[in-house]
Amino acid sequence: xxxxxxxxxxxxxxxxxxxxxxxxxxxxxxxxxxxxxxxxxxxxxxxxxxxxxxxxxxxxxxxxxxxxxxxxxxxxxxxxxxxxxxxxxxxxxxxxxxxxxxxxxxxxxxxxxxxxxxxxxxxxxxxxxxxxxxxxxxxxxxxxxxxxxxxxxxxxxxxxxxxxxxxxxxxxxxxxxxxxxxxxxxxxxxxxxxxxxxxxxxxxxxxxxxxxxxxxxxxxxxxxxxxxxxxxxxxxxxxxxxxxxxxxxxxxxxxxxxxxxxxxxxxxxxxxxxxxxxxxxxxxxxxxxxxxxxxxxxxxxxxxxxxxxxxxxxxxxxxxxxxxxxxxxxxxxxxxxxxxxxxxxxxxxxxxxxxxxxxxxxxxxxxxxxxxxxxxxxxxxxxxxxxxxxxxxxxxxxxxxxxxxxxxxxxxxxxxxxxxxxxxxxxxxxxxxxxxxxxxxxxxxxxxxxxxxxxxxxxxxxxxxxxxxxxxxxxxxxxxxxxxxxxxxxxxxxxxxxxxxxxxxxxx
Amino acid sequence: xxxxxxxxxxxxxxxxxxxxxxxxxxxxxxxxxxxxxxxxxxxxxxxxxxxxxxxxxxxxxxxxxxxxxxxxxxxxxxxxxxxxxxxxxxxxxxxxxxxxxxxxxxxxxxxxxxxxxxxxxxxxxxxxxxxxxxxxxxxxxxxxxxxxxxxxxxxxxxxxxxxxxxxxxxxxxxxxxxxxxxxxxxxxxxxxxxxxxxxxxxxxxxxxxxxxxxxxxxxxxxxxxxxxxxxxxxxxxxxxxxxxxxxxxxxxxxxxxxxxxxxxxxxxxxxxxxxxxxxxxxxxxxxxxxxxxxxxxxxxxxxxxxxxxxxxxxxxxxxxxxxxxxxxxxxxxxxxxxxxxxxxxxxxxxxxxxxxxxxxxxxxxxxxxxxxxxxxxxxxxxxxxxxxxxxxxxxxxxxxxxxxxxxxxxxxxxxxxxxxxxxxxxxxxxxxxxxxxxxxxxxxx
Numbered sequence: 001x002x003x004x005x006x007x008x009x010x011x012x013x014x015x016x017x018x019x020x021x022x023x024x025x026x027x028x029x030x031x032x033x034x035x036x037x038x039x040x041x042x043x044x045x046x047x048x049x050x051x052x053x054x055x056x057x058x059x060x061x062x063x064x065x066x067x068x069x070x071x072x073x074x075x076x077x078x079x080x081x082x083x084x085x086x087x088x089x090x091x092x093x094x095x096x097x098x099x100x101x102x103x104x105x106x107x108x109x110x111x112x113x114x115x116x117x118x119x120x121x122x123x124x125x126x127x128x129x130x131x132x133x134x135x136x137x138x139x140x141x142x143x144x145x146x147x148x149x150x151x152x153x154x155x156x157x158x159x160x161x162x163x164x165x166x167x168x169x170x171x172x173x174x175x176x177x178x179x180x181x182x183x184x185x186x187x188x189x190x191x192x193x194x195x196x197x198x199x200x201x202x203x204x205x206x207x208x209x210x211x212x213x214x215x216x217x218x219x220x221x222x223x224x225x226x227x228x229x230x231x232x233x234x235x236x237x238x239x240x241x242x243x244x245x246x247x248x249x250x251x252x253x254x255x256x257x258x259x260x261x262x263x264x265x266x267x268x269x270x271x272x273x274x275x276x277x278x279x280x281x282x283x284x285x286x287x288x289x290x291x292x293x294x295x296x297x298x299x300x301x302x303x304x305x306x307x308x309x310x311x312x313x314x315x316x317x318x319x320x321x322x323x324x325x326x327x328x329x330x331x332x333x334x335x336x337x338x339x340x341x342x343x344x345x346x347x348x349x350x351x352x353x354x355x356x357x358x359x360x361x362x363x364x365x366x367x368x369x370x371x372x373x374x375x376x377x378x379x380x381x382x383x384x385x386x387x388x389x390x391x392x393x394x395x396x397x398x399x400x401x402x403x404x405x406x407x408x409x410x411x412x413x414x415x416x417x418x419x420x421x422x423x424x425x426x427x428x429x430x431x432x433x434x435x436x437x438x439x440x441x442x443x444x445x446x447x448x449x450x451x452x453x454x455x456x457x458x459x460x461x462x463x464x465x466x467x468x469x470x471x472x473x474x475x476x477x478x479x480x481x482x483x484x485x486x487x488x489x490x491x492x493x494x495x496x497x498x499x500x501x502x503x504x505x506x507x508x
Numbered sequence: 509x510x511x512x513x514x515x516x517x518x519x520x521x522x523x524x525x526x527x528x529x530x531x532x533x534x535x536x537x538x539x540x541x542x543x544x545x546x547x548x549x550x551x552x553x554x555x556x557x558x559x560x561x562x563x564x565x566x567x568x569x570x571x572x573x574x575x576x577x578x579x580x581x582x583x584x585x586x587x588x589x590x591x592x593x594x595x596x597x598x599x600x601x602x603x604x605x606x607x608x609x610x611x612x613x614x615x616x617x618x619x620x621x622x623x624x625x626x627x628x629x630x631x632x633x634x635x636x637x638x639x640x641x642x643x644x645x646x647x648x649x650x651x652x653x654x655x656x657x658x659x660x661x662x663x664x665x666x667x668x669x670x671x672x673x674x675x676x677x678x679x680x681x682x683x684x685x686x687x688x689x690x691x692x693x694x695x696x697x698x699x700x701x702x703x704x705x706x707x708x709x710x711x712x713x714x715x716x717x718x719x720x721x722x723x724x725x726x727x728x729x730x731x732x733x734x735x736x737x738x739x740x741x742x743x744x745x746x747x748x749x750x751x752x753x754x755x756x757x758x759x760x761x762x763x764x765x766x767x768x769x770x771x772x773x774x775x776x777x778x779x780x781x782x783x784x785x786x787x788x789x790x791x792x793x794x795x796x797x798x799x800x801x802x803x804x805x806x807x808x809x810x811x812x813x814x815x816x817x818x819x820x821x822x823x824x825x826x827x828x829x830x831x832x833x834x835x836x837x838x839x840x841x842x843x844x845x846x847x848x849x850x851x852x853x854x855x856x857x858x859x860x861x862x863x864x865x866x867x868x869x870x871x872x873x874x875x876x877x878x879x880x881x882x883x884x885x886x887x888x889x890x891x892x893x894x895x896x897x898x899x900x901x902x903x904x905x906x907x908x909x910x911x912x913x914x915x916x917x918x919x920x921x922x923x924x925x926x927x928x929x930x931x932x933x934x935x936x937x938x939x940x941x942x943x944x945x946x947x948x949x950x951x952x953x
Contacts, residue, residue, distance in 0.1 A: 132685040134659055141682035149922060479675070479925040 169301025346402030559587025718835030754797025913948025
């Protein structure tokens with residue numbers, strides 16, 4: 001009996017060993033099998049993911065090395081490889097089974113903030129152990145010194161985003177050809193537009209073939225800021241103040257690439273240093289020194305034309321207005337945030353300038369999924385996260401607000417001339433205000449309207465945010481950093497306003 | 509010799525594990541990874557009387573003035589199988605002088621073909637078959653020369669300071685990392701770090717003998733250094749080069765050129781660099797150039813540790829070249845003595861002497877080369893350039909604060925695009941530089 005039990009025990013033990021070995025063997029085999037590029041590609045149908053990989057230096061390089069999907073998209077072996085592989089696998093199976101590939105927002109997923117979660121820095125460093133190889137350029141050496149001082153804040157792909165998947169629009173390098181490609185010969189305007197009393201007019205940029213519409217915004221009084229019971233209200237939107245606005249003109253659309261490139265071509269300072277300051281005291285258009293060559297592709301490869309110009313700094317936007325004022329002989333400038341909100345509201349007092357409930361738009365509940373929220377209103381007027389595909393849009397895509405302005409809310413956020421303060425509205429003296437201009441001091445400026453990246457909660461008329469100079473220049477490797485282009489901000493642009501001369505004359 | 513902060517720990521562990529001649533013990537290694545922390549154990553590295561013998565090492569000298577020639581002799585005195593095979597300078601008379609001295613003192617014969625003259629002489633020298641380059645030109649040239657040496661895979665001995673402006677200092681930091689990755693050895697002429705007396709003191713400070721460090725004072729107050737009168741036959745460039753210690757673009761001013769030694773000692777003992785500086789200075793009696801002749805700078809490390817730095821080059825004033833470091837439990841002159849808080853002597857370094865009373869250890873100027881040669885021959889990599897560049901940038905931060913009257917931060921320095929010196933290629937002609945002596949601040953109307 002005892003002998004038999006012993007024998008059974010041995011058998012059990014042996015078979016246990018065999019099964020374990022088999023599991024390990026098969027498991028290992030499964031890991032290897034499911035880690036091939038072909039296996040990854042069998043599910044991952046991202047537009048051009050394989051193609052762009054094959055065009056990248058991680059596939060086609062002088063060393064003849066192919067860097068495989070799992071080399072970057074999983075951490076190194078022994079540093080969480082299997083855990084991450086399991087999690088990724090489960091996530092992928094879920095998505096493959098239950099999600100509609102059409103519903104994926106690939107543009108958003110290709111942005112660095114998202115990509116950081118799917119390209120492991122430890123994996124970069126696992127292969128690239130020397131940041132200072134002989135032969136590295138001076139700029140490269142400076143940039144790597146900078147990277148090392150930004151411990152934890154910068155990921156390799158902040159600059160090297162294209163190494164795994166080629167994208168000509170995102171190369172991290174000085175873009176000296178930007179904006180100088182000649183367009184077809186067309187008649188150039190020689191005279192600026194004519195302002196005929198307080199009526200909307202068309203502005204013509206002399207020396208260019210570019211024109212744009214300026215809308216007459218009648219004066220009036222309104223509540224600046226949001227009421228305390230407005231959904232998603234932030235503290236910086238109050239206390240609401242009664243504000244009087246005198247008549248002015250505002251551009252119908254956000255400054256387009258077509259408009260901005262006219263400025264770039266006429267004033268661009270190719271070859272100047274990154275911080276070449278303008279000199280506008282000469283009273284001479286030629287004295288305005290415009291932007292230096294940008295870093296990377298400012299338009300993100302989305303195209304230019306009527307799309308809103310982006311990635312220019314607040315300073316650059318101000319210089320644009322000064323330039324525009326000089327060549328048209330009018331008083332162009334950035335709007336104050338009081339003017340901006342007045343124009344955005346167009347006489348309304350609701351969260352948006354149309355009927356619509358932010359809470360309904362933001363809700364993500366099952367009921368909304370099944371029955372659908374009526375987003376007709378918001379979709380007609382605002383380019384925001386749920387309808388933008390994480391890109392800016394041209395002005396033709398959305399409907400006008402009551403004043404006839406397009407894309408005041410969403411699309412790209414817009415610079416105002418005010419310095420930003422969280423409590424700007426309570427800093428003003430008591431009583432009704434007339435054309436307030438914001439705090440006298442402050443490091444950052446106000447941006448308004450939210451952008452294509454924001455949810456419905458942040459594209460309300462009263463939503464306000466500050467510029468973020470430091471993070472928006474994080475990966476600019478130049479010393480000093482550019483005063484003209486943000487390296488890390490792709491959702492902010494601006495819109496010009498023009499003062500009404502007669503009013504100005506009366507007041508003087 | 510101890511590993512610098514730039515020597516990667518992994519590389520060092522590998523080297524140690526390989527059983528290369530152990531110049532330092534394991535506990536020293538651990539301590540070197542956490543500068544400033546106290547371990548309680550006093551570990552002083554062994555000092556070598558002469559460099560370890562091994563493969564012949566051939567050196568070239570770039571910059572054949574007094575220091576370059578001196579460094580060449582120090583190198584030859586460092587041990588067996590060492591030779592100087594090429595020299596380079598912008599001036600023929602400097603070449604001749606160096607050649608003569610090497611012949612007289614060490615019987616070194618240099619053929620004409622091994623002597624190079626001109627601004628690009630260093631490039632020609634780098635084409636010679638050699639292992640080590642000694643860089644001893646005015647510091648303006650150092651970043652460019654050092655980069656070229658590293659790209660050519662040469663070991664380097666270079667004099668301090670290693671740059672005159674922030675762009676140059678950062679270039680040396682990066683080139684230092686390249687040298688490290690390429691397995692090269694670099695020693696930088698911070699001779700206090702190679703002095704056994706300083707090493708004995710720092711080991712005790714690191715072990716906690718004076719507690720936590722709370723402040724330091726560093727001084728280089730001396731008489732006028734030297735200057736040259738402009739000769740009628742000299743071009744402007746020749747005059748500036750021969751008078752280089754008086755020109756900021758060439759020397760970095762005396763706080764950088766000379767006082768960096770003491771600032772470096774403070775950084776070494778404290779274990780890090782200051783984060784900001786507020787300084788003042790002026791030019792009272794200097795005769796040529798555009799440098800100041802006195803600086804007083806308050807450097808602040810994190811945790812509000814202040815280093816007061818003072819330097820002067822004016823005759824007939826109180827002089828001192830020294831450091832003072834105060835801790836929670838005592839103080840030290842860094843050079844050889846440690847006291848408790850009441851002024852009782854806790855430790856005093858005694859220089860080892862032989863029976864005749866002669867010191868048995870080398871001058872630190874030779875010791876630097878002994879350490880370099882030993883590091884190369886024993887495969888115990890040593891790369892000091894980054895740490896020295898950090899101390900040089902510290903001094904530049906103080907200088908810029910004194911010149912401008914503003915507070916200058918480490919971040920300012922690490923982001924600054926300041927490049928001194930004339931633009932474009934250098935020639936022996938006029939120099940396109942406005943010699944303006946900076947005056948800080950403004951006067952009331």
